Amino acid sequence: MHDGKDGFQVVTPLEREDGGTILVNRGWISRDKQYQRERDPSALPTGEITVQGLLREPLKKNMFTPKNKPEEGKFFFPDTYEMASVVGCEAVLVEETMKADLLESYRREEAGMPIGRAAEVNLRNNHTQYIFTW
Template sequence: MMAFHVLLLVVVPSFIALGLWQYERAETKAAVVELQEANLAADPVPIEELTSVGGEVAPEDRWRRVTVTGTYDPDRELLVRNRSGSGGVGMHVLTPLVTEDGTAVLVNRGWVAQPPTATESPEVPPAAQGEVTVTGRLQVSETPESTGIHSRDGLPEGQIMLIDVPAIAADLPYEVYGGYVELVEETPAPAAAPEPVEVTKVNTGMNFSYAVQWWTFTVIAVGGWVFLVRREVQDAAQKSEPAEPDTVSSTTPNKV
Protein backbone atom coordinates (compact mmCIF):
# COMPACT_ATOMS: atom_id res chain seq x y z
CA MET A 1 0.00 0.00 0.00
CA MET A 2 2.88 2.36 0.78
CA ALA A 3 4.27 1.80 -2.72
CA PHE A 4 0.89 2.79 -4.17
CA HIS A 5 0.90 6.04 -2.17
CA VAL A 6 4.36 6.90 -3.50
CA LEU A 7 3.30 6.05 -7.06
CA LEU A 8 0.26 8.30 -6.72
CA LEU A 9 2.42 11.21 -5.55
CA VAL A 10 4.42 10.85 -8.78
CA VAL A 11 1.62 10.08 -11.22
CA VAL A 12 -0.98 12.70 -10.23
CA PRO A 13 1.30 15.77 -10.56
CA SER A 14 2.62 14.36 -13.84
CA PHE A 15 -0.89 13.91 -15.25
CA ILE A 16 -1.88 17.43 -14.17
CA ALA A 17 1.29 18.90 -15.72
CA LEU A 18 0.74 17.03 -19.00
CA GLY A 19 -2.85 18.29 -19.13
CA LEU A 20 -1.68 21.88 -18.56
CA TRP A 21 0.96 21.48 -21.27
CA GLN A 22 -1.62 20.29 -23.81
CA TYR A 23 -3.98 23.08 -22.76
CA GLU A 24 -1.26 25.70 -23.26
CA ARG A 25 -0.49 24.26 -26.70
CA ALA A 26 -4.18 24.48 -27.57
CA GLU A 27 -4.29 28.10 -26.39
CA THR A 28 -1.22 28.92 -28.50
CA LYS A 29 -2.77 27.32 -31.56
CA ALA A 30 -6.05 29.15 -30.92
CA ALA A 31 -4.13 32.44 -31.02
CA VAL A 32 -2.57 31.37 -34.34
CA VAL A 33 -6.01 30.54 -35.73
CA GLU A 34 -7.31 33.96 -34.66
CA LEU A 35 -4.34 35.67 -36.34
CA GLN A 36 -4.75 33.58 -39.48
CA GLU A 37 -8.45 34.38 -39.84
CA ALA A 38 -7.91 38.09 -39.22
CA ASN A 39 -5.04 38.36 -41.72
CA LEU A 40 -6.85 36.41 -44.42
CA ALA A 41 -9.84 38.74 -44.06
CA ALA A 42 -7.75 41.92 -44.26
CA ASP A 43 -7.61 43.97 -47.45
CA PRO A 44 -4.55 43.45 -49.70
CA VAL A 45 -1.69 45.93 -49.36
CA PRO A 46 1.43 46.54 -51.49
CA ILE A 47 4.15 44.08 -50.50
CA GLU A 48 6.61 46.82 -49.55
CA GLU A 49 4.33 47.76 -46.63
CA LEU A 50 4.97 44.42 -44.90
CA THR A 51 8.44 43.33 -45.97
CA SER A 52 11.56 44.69 -47.65
CA VAL A 53 14.41 43.62 -49.88
CA GLY A 54 16.64 41.31 -47.87
CA GLY A 55 14.35 41.66 -44.84
CA GLU A 56 12.09 39.25 -43.01
CA VAL A 57 8.34 38.84 -42.63
CA ALA A 58 7.11 39.53 -39.11
CA PRO A 59 5.19 36.55 -37.65
CA GLU A 60 2.11 38.74 -37.14
CA ASP A 61 2.05 39.52 -40.89
CA ARG A 62 1.91 35.91 -42.04
CA TRP A 63 -1.12 35.17 -44.28
CA ARG A 64 -1.67 38.88 -45.02
CA ARG A 65 -2.67 39.41 -48.63
CA VAL A 66 -0.25 41.53 -50.62
CA THR A 67 -0.02 42.81 -54.19
CA VAL A 68 3.03 43.09 -56.40
CA THR A 69 3.48 43.89 -60.11
CA GLY A 70 6.30 42.56 -62.26
CA THR A 71 7.43 40.08 -64.88
CA TYR A 72 8.08 36.39 -64.20
CA ASP A 73 11.57 34.95 -64.68
CA PRO A 74 10.79 31.36 -65.81
CA ASP A 75 14.46 30.54 -66.43
CA ARG A 76 15.06 30.59 -62.66
CA GLU A 77 11.90 28.76 -61.68
CA LEU A 78 12.25 26.12 -58.94
CA LEU A 79 10.20 23.07 -57.97
CA VAL A 80 9.61 22.40 -54.26
CA ARG A 81 9.36 18.68 -53.58
CA ASN A 82 6.98 16.69 -51.34
CA ARG A 83 4.08 19.13 -51.24
CA SER A 84 0.44 18.04 -50.89
CA GLY A 85 -2.34 18.84 -53.32
CA SER A 86 -5.60 17.37 -54.58
CA GLY A 87 -3.74 14.53 -56.28
CA GLY A 88 -1.59 13.63 -53.27
CA VAL A 89 2.10 14.38 -53.02
CA GLY A 90 3.47 16.63 -55.74
CA MET A 91 5.48 19.82 -56.12
CA HIS A 92 5.04 23.55 -55.67
CA VAL A 93 6.15 25.86 -58.47
CA LEU A 94 8.26 28.76 -57.21
CA THR A 95 8.89 31.50 -59.76
CA PRO A 96 10.67 34.85 -59.23
CA LEU A 97 8.60 37.89 -60.16
CA VAL A 98 10.92 40.77 -61.11
CA THR A 99 9.51 44.22 -60.39
CA GLU A 100 10.08 47.43 -62.36
CA ASP A 101 12.97 48.53 -60.13
CA GLY A 102 14.84 45.26 -60.67
CA THR A 103 14.07 43.64 -57.32
CA ALA A 104 12.14 40.37 -57.14
CA VAL A 105 9.54 38.49 -55.11
CA LEU A 106 9.40 34.70 -54.95
CA VAL A 107 5.89 33.59 -55.95
CA ASN A 108 4.54 30.12 -55.19
CA ARG A 109 2.33 29.71 -58.26
CA GLY A 110 0.75 26.48 -57.00
CA TRP A 111 0.82 22.69 -56.99
CA VAL A 112 1.57 20.23 -59.82
CA ALA A 113 1.47 16.44 -59.81
CA GLN A 114 4.54 14.34 -59.09
CA PRO A 115 6.33 13.05 -62.22
CA PRO A 116 6.38 9.26 -62.78
CA THR A 117 10.03 8.97 -61.72
CA ALA A 118 12.38 11.06 -59.58
CA THR A 119 14.54 11.93 -62.59
CA GLU A 120 11.67 13.23 -64.75
CA SER A 121 10.27 16.75 -64.71
CA PRO A 122 6.57 17.33 -64.01
CA GLU A 123 4.24 19.06 -66.40
CA VAL A 124 4.19 22.69 -65.30
CA PRO A 125 1.90 25.30 -66.86
CA PRO A 126 4.19 28.12 -68.01
CA ALA A 127 4.26 31.40 -66.15
CA ALA A 128 2.42 34.29 -67.75
CA GLN A 129 4.46 36.43 -70.13
CA GLY A 130 4.65 40.17 -69.82
CA GLU A 131 3.74 42.28 -66.84
CA VAL A 132 1.29 40.81 -64.32
CA THR A 133 -0.14 41.95 -61.00
CA VAL A 134 -0.09 39.22 -58.37
CA THR A 135 -2.26 39.04 -55.26
CA GLY A 136 -1.29 36.42 -52.73
CA ARG A 137 -0.72 35.43 -49.12
CA LEU A 138 2.56 36.51 -47.58
CA GLN A 139 4.52 33.68 -45.97
CA VAL A 140 7.68 33.51 -43.88
CA SER A 141 10.82 31.83 -45.18
CA GLU A 142 10.88 28.11 -44.39
CA THR A 143 13.44 26.47 -42.11
CA PRO A 144 13.97 22.87 -40.96
CA GLU A 145 12.84 23.92 -37.47
CA SER A 146 9.56 25.49 -38.65
CA THR A 147 8.64 22.75 -41.12
CA GLY A 148 10.37 19.55 -40.02
CA ILE A 149 11.74 19.29 -43.58
CA HIS A 150 15.47 19.01 -44.18
CA SER A 151 17.41 19.78 -47.34
CA ARG A 152 19.28 16.96 -49.00
CA ASP A 153 21.86 16.53 -51.70
CA GLY A 154 21.44 14.75 -55.00
CA LEU A 155 18.18 16.39 -56.08
CA PRO A 156 17.54 16.93 -59.79
CA GLU A 157 18.53 20.35 -61.06
CA GLY A 158 15.97 23.02 -60.29
CA GLN A 159 14.39 21.11 -57.41
CA ILE A 160 14.54 22.02 -53.72
CA MET A 161 13.08 20.78 -50.43
CA LEU A 162 12.59 24.08 -48.60
CA ILE A 163 11.54 27.58 -49.58
CA ASP A 164 14.55 29.03 -47.80
CA VAL A 165 14.37 32.55 -49.20
CA PRO A 166 17.86 33.80 -48.19
CA ALA A 167 19.48 30.64 -49.61
CA ILE A 168 17.52 30.92 -52.87
CA ALA A 169 18.22 34.66 -53.14
CA ALA A 170 21.96 34.03 -52.87
CA ASP A 171 21.86 32.28 -56.27
CA LEU A 172 19.78 34.94 -58.04
CA PRO A 173 21.17 37.94 -60.01
CA TYR A 174 18.82 40.42 -58.32
CA GLU A 175 17.84 41.39 -54.80
CA VAL A 176 14.84 39.57 -53.32
CA TYR A 177 12.12 40.62 -50.88
CA GLY A 178 11.94 38.77 -47.57
CA GLY A 179 9.36 35.99 -47.38
CA TYR A 180 7.44 34.67 -50.36
CA VAL A 181 3.92 34.95 -51.77
CA GLU A 182 1.38 32.16 -52.23
CA LEU A 183 -0.51 33.10 -55.38
CA VAL A 184 -4.24 33.68 -55.02
CA GLU A 185 -4.93 35.51 -58.29
CA GLU A 186 -3.08 37.36 -61.01
CA THR A 187 -4.05 39.91 -63.65
CA PRO A 188 -4.18 39.22 -66.52
CA ALA A 189 -5.15 35.64 -65.74
CA PRO A 190 -3.16 32.96 -67.60
CA ALA A 191 -4.79 30.36 -69.82
CA ALA A 192 -3.52 27.58 -67.55
CA ALA A 193 -1.97 27.59 -64.09
CA PRO A 194 -0.88 25.20 -61.34
CA GLU A 195 -3.45 24.24 -58.72
CA PRO A 196 -3.74 27.02 -56.11
CA VAL A 197 -2.15 26.28 -52.76
CA GLU A 198 -4.76 25.80 -50.04
CA VAL A 199 -4.49 27.49 -46.67
CA THR A 200 -3.39 25.02 -44.00
CA LYS A 201 -5.85 25.34 -41.14
CA VAL A 202 -4.48 25.01 -37.60
CA ASN A 203 -6.32 22.36 -35.54
CA THR A 204 -6.74 23.07 -31.82
CA GLY A 205 -9.26 20.33 -31.02
CA MET A 206 -6.77 17.52 -30.50
CA ASN A 207 -4.78 19.39 -27.86
CA PHE A 208 -7.90 20.29 -25.88
CA SER A 209 -8.95 16.65 -26.10
CA TYR A 210 -5.57 15.46 -24.85
CA ALA A 211 -5.72 17.90 -21.92
CA VAL A 212 -9.12 16.55 -20.88
CA GLN A 213 -7.82 12.98 -21.18
CA TRP A 214 -4.86 13.65 -18.86
CA TRP A 215 -7.09 15.31 -16.29
CA THR A 216 -9.54 12.40 -16.55
CA PHE A 217 -6.68 10.02 -15.79
CA THR A 218 -5.92 12.20 -12.73
CA VAL A 219 -9.48 11.84 -11.45
CA ILE A 220 -9.40 8.09 -12.04
CA ALA A 221 -6.09 7.74 -10.20
CA VAL A 222 -7.29 9.76 -7.19
CA GLY A 223 -10.63 7.93 -7.18
CA GLY A 224 -8.83 4.58 -7.19
CA TRP A 225 -6.60 5.73 -4.34
CA VAL A 226 -9.63 6.81 -2.25
CA PHE A 227 -11.33 3.48 -2.89
CA LEU A 228 -8.30 1.46 -1.82
CA VAL A 229 -7.71 3.59 1.28
CA ARG A 230 -11.32 3.16 2.38
CA ARG A 231 -11.10 -0.58 1.86
CA GLU A 232 -7.89 -0.75 3.88
CA VAL A 233 -9.51 1.23 6.71
CA GLN A 234 -12.54 -1.05 6.70
CA ASP A 235 -10.37 -4.18 6.74
CA ALA A 236 -8.30 -2.80 9.62
CA ALA A 237 -11.45 -1.92 11.60
CA GLN A 238 -12.84 -5.41 11.17
CA LYS A 239 -9.61 -6.99 12.38
CA SER A 240 -9.48 -4.76 15.47
CA GLU A 241 -13.03 -5.59 16.62
CA PRO A 242 -13.13 -8.07 19.64
CA ALA A 243 -14.32 -11.50 18.76
CA GLU A 244 -17.81 -12.34 20.03
CA PRO A 245 -17.85 -15.01 22.78
CA ASP A 246 -18.91 -18.51 21.76
CA THR A 247 -22.25 -19.56 23.17
CA VAL A 248 -22.13 -23.00 24.80
CA SER A 249 -25.25 -24.83 23.95
CA SER A 250 -26.61 -27.02 26.80
CA THR A 251 -27.45 -30.50 25.77
CA THR A 252 -29.76 -32.91 27.50
CA PRO A 253 -27.86 -36.05 28.59
CA ASN A 254 -29.00 -39.14 26.88
CA LYS A 255 -31.12 -41.40 28.98
CA VAL A 256 -30.05 -44.95 29.13
Protein backbone atom coordinates (compact mmCIF):
# COMPACT_ATOMS: atom_id res chain seq x y z
CA MET A 1 0.00 0.00 0.00
CA HIS A 2 1.13 3.52 -0.80
CA ASP A 3 -1.10 6.49 0.01
CA GLY A 4 -4.07 4.11 0.23
CA LYS A 5 -3.41 2.50 -3.18
CA ASP A 6 -2.74 -1.19 -3.73
CA GLY A 7 0.49 -2.13 -5.47
CA PHE A 8 3.77 -3.98 -5.36
CA GLN A 9 7.35 -3.58 -4.20
CA VAL A 10 9.71 -4.04 -7.17
CA VAL A 11 12.73 -6.16 -6.25
CA THR A 12 15.31 -6.69 -8.98
CA PRO A 13 18.78 -8.23 -9.15
CA LEU A 14 21.68 -5.80 -9.55
CA GLU A 15 25.00 -6.96 -10.95
CA ARG A 16 27.81 -5.07 -9.24
CA GLU A 17 31.11 -4.00 -10.77
CA ASP A 18 32.90 -6.84 -8.95
CA GLY A 19 30.63 -9.38 -10.68
CA GLY A 20 28.51 -10.20 -7.62
CA THR A 21 24.75 -9.85 -7.78
CA ILE A 22 22.49 -8.57 -5.00
CA LEU A 23 18.78 -7.77 -4.69
CA VAL A 24 17.51 -4.18 -4.73
CA ASN A 25 14.05 -3.16 -3.56
CA ARG A 26 13.50 -0.30 -6.00
CA GLY A 27 10.24 0.80 -4.37
CA TRP A 28 6.48 0.72 -4.84
CA ILE A 29 4.50 0.66 -8.10
CA SER A 30 0.72 0.68 -8.48
CA ARG A 31 -1.13 -2.50 -9.37
CA ASP A 32 -2.08 -1.13 -12.81
CA LYS A 33 1.63 -0.75 -13.70
CA GLN A 34 2.73 -4.21 -12.60
CA TYR A 35 3.56 -5.43 -16.12
CA GLN A 36 6.50 -3.88 -17.97
CA ARG A 37 4.41 -3.37 -21.12
CA GLU A 38 2.16 -0.98 -19.12
CA ARG A 39 5.06 1.25 -18.08
CA ASP A 40 6.78 4.11 -19.84
CA PRO A 41 9.97 2.67 -21.43
CA SER A 42 12.01 5.23 -19.47
CA ALA A 43 10.78 3.56 -16.26
CA LEU A 44 12.97 0.53 -16.96
CA PRO A 45 16.65 1.00 -16.09
CA THR A 46 19.25 0.27 -18.75
CA GLY A 47 23.02 0.37 -18.81
CA GLU A 48 25.13 1.22 -15.80
CA ILE A 49 23.25 2.69 -12.84
CA THR A 50 24.06 3.88 -9.34
CA VAL A 51 21.85 2.87 -6.44
CA GLN A 52 21.70 4.74 -3.15
CA GLY A 53 20.04 2.76 -0.45
CA LEU A 54 19.97 1.24 2.99
CA LEU A 55 20.28 -2.22 4.41
CA ARG A 56 17.19 -2.66 6.54
CA GLU A 57 15.97 -5.61 8.52
CA PRO A 58 13.26 -7.24 6.38
CA LEU A 59 9.67 -7.16 7.54
CA LYS A 60 8.50 -10.25 9.36
CA LYS A 61 5.71 -12.51 8.20
CA ASN A 62 2.61 -12.47 10.40
CA MET A 63 -0.21 -15.00 10.72
CA PHE A 64 -2.29 -13.24 8.03
CA THR A 65 0.46 -13.11 5.40
CA PRO A 66 -0.03 -15.64 2.59
CA LYS A 67 2.77 -18.04 1.69
CA ASN A 68 5.25 -16.85 -0.91
CA LYS A 69 4.94 -18.35 -4.39
CA PRO A 70 8.55 -18.30 -5.64
CA GLU A 71 7.68 -20.45 -8.66
CA GLU A 72 5.42 -17.57 -9.84
CA GLY A 73 7.81 -14.82 -8.75
CA LYS A 74 5.32 -13.64 -6.10
CA PHE A 75 6.52 -12.82 -2.63
CA PHE A 76 4.08 -11.55 -0.02
CA PHE A 77 6.88 -10.88 2.46
CA PRO A 78 10.56 -10.33 1.68
CA ASP A 79 12.29 -13.63 2.42
CA THR A 80 15.75 -12.56 1.25
CA TYR A 81 17.18 -16.09 1.18
CA GLU A 82 14.24 -17.46 -0.79
CA MET A 83 14.34 -14.60 -3.32
CA ALA A 84 18.12 -14.94 -3.72
CA SER A 85 17.84 -18.67 -4.39
CA VAL A 86 15.27 -18.05 -7.15
CA VAL A 87 17.47 -15.44 -8.85
CA GLY A 88 20.81 -17.12 -8.07
CA CYS A 89 22.43 -14.22 -6.24
CA GLU A 90 23.75 -13.22 -2.83
CA ALA A 91 21.18 -13.01 -0.02
CA VAL A 92 21.57 -9.24 0.34
CA LEU A 93 18.59 -6.89 -0.04
CA VAL A 94 19.28 -3.17 -0.40
CA GLU A 95 16.34 -0.79 -0.18
CA GLU A 96 16.77 2.00 -2.72
CA THR A 97 15.95 5.38 -1.22
CA MET A 98 14.85 8.71 -2.64
CA LYS A 99 14.20 12.21 -1.36
CA ALA A 100 10.65 12.82 -0.20
CA ASP A 101 9.23 14.84 -3.12
CA LEU A 102 5.50 14.79 -3.84
CA LEU A 103 5.74 15.97 -7.47
CA GLU A 104 8.48 13.43 -8.22
CA SER A 105 6.34 10.70 -6.65
CA TYR A 106 3.39 11.64 -8.92
CA ARG A 107 5.66 11.65 -11.99
CA ARG A 108 7.11 8.27 -11.07
CA GLU A 109 3.69 6.74 -10.40
CA GLU A 110 2.35 7.90 -13.78
CA ALA A 111 5.39 6.49 -15.62
CA GLY A 112 5.36 3.25 -13.66
CA MET A 113 8.70 4.00 -12.01
CA PRO A 114 9.11 2.59 -8.50
CA ILE A 115 8.73 5.08 -5.65
CA GLY A 116 11.38 4.51 -2.99
CA ARG A 117 11.12 5.42 0.66
CA ALA A 118 12.97 8.31 2.23
CA ALA A 119 16.32 7.45 3.79
CA GLU A 120 15.24 7.68 7.40
CA VAL A 121 16.60 5.62 10.24
CA ASN A 122 14.33 5.16 13.25
CA LEU A 123 16.31 4.26 16.32
CA ARG A 124 14.55 2.83 19.31
CA ASN A 125 14.17 5.39 22.07
CA ASN A 126 13.21 4.01 25.48
CA HIS A 127 14.33 6.99 27.55
CA THR A 128 10.84 7.75 28.89
CA GLN A 129 10.36 4.11 29.84
CA TYR A 130 13.69 4.16 31.70
CA ILE A 131 12.62 7.21 33.72
CA PHE A 132 9.60 5.37 35.09
CA THR A 133 11.53 2.14 35.61
CA TRP A 134 14.16 3.77 37.81
